[in-house]
Amino acid sequence: xxxSYTNDLSGFELALDVLSLQTWKxxxxxxxxxxxxxxxxxxxAYKHVAExxxxxxxxxxxxxxxxxxxxxxxx
Numbered sequence: 001x002x003x004s005y006t007n008d009l010s011g012f013e014l015a016l017d018v019l020s021l022q023t024w025k026x027x028x029x030x031x032x033x034x035x036x037x038x039x040x041x042x043x044x045a046y047k048h049v050a051e052x053x054x055x056x057x058x059x060x061x062x063x064x065x066x067x068x069x070x071x072x073x074x075x
Contacts, residue, residue, distance in 0.1 A: 007036040016056045034065035046071035
């Protein structure tokens with residue numbers, strides 16, 4: 001699922017919703033780059049990303065970018 005056009009938190013959540021509808025039973029991996037528009041705290045936004053990944057049963061995150069890498073400890 002390519003959501004590179006919006007690249008924001010709501011678009012990320014929608015992409016995870018679509019992914020969760022897939023019937024794949026194996027390991028789920030998400031490749032994500034820095035979010036382009038964050039309202040409020042960066043750290044809170046990436047905490048929310050970590051919570052979404054957990055709730056949607058994502059097994060592995062590959063983070064690409066300086067900002068998402070800064071919050072790797074949250075994942």
